[in-house]
Amino acid sequence: MRLLGNILWLILGGLFLALGWAVVGLILCVTIIGIPLGLQAFKMAALTLTPFGQTVSYGGGAGSTLVNIIWVVLVGWWMAIGYVGAGLANCITIIGIPFGIQSFKMAKLALWPFGADVVSVR
Numbered sequence: 279m280r281l282l283g284n285i286l287w288l289i290l291g292g293l294f295l296a297l298g299w300a301v302v303g304l305i306l307c308v309t310i311i312g313i314p315l316g317l318q319a320f321k322m323a324a325l326t327l328t329p330f331g332q333t334v335s336y337g338g339g340a341g342s343t344l345v346n347i348i349w350v351v352l353v354g355w356w357m358a359i360g361y362v363g364a365g366l367a368n369c370i371t372i373i374g375i376p377f378g379i380q381s382f383k384m385a386k387l388a389l390w391p392f393g394a395d396v397v398s399v400r
Contacts, residue, residue, distance in 0.1 A: 283330035299323035318391040329380040338393020361385030
């Protein structure tokens with residue numbers, strides 16, 4: 279079921295979103311200051327590429343929390359709102375509910391990415 283969900287996700291736009299995140303990550307990694315932000319973009323690209331069968335594990339300490347607060351203020355809130363909007367739009371139909379759930383998972387990661395790890399559920 280995960281494979282079918284991931285294939286449909288890729289066909290219906292997940293591939294373009296993942297490529298967009300990867301391009302943003304590459305652009306951010308050009309400067310030394312942007313490298314930590316670029317790594318978070320690559321994390322989002324990995325989750326966006328195949329969200330079914332993956333989960334986000336949160337950890338980190340005070341440093342991650344401080345950087346996450348800055349992230350939320352600068353860019354995290356509007357990215358999370360976009361994913362929540364997509365998730366709500368997907369949840370209108372019964373067939374779209376699994377895709378909406380994946381969008382909500384990405385909204386949480388987009389809001390609070392530092393100290394989080396994308397792990398495969400097997």
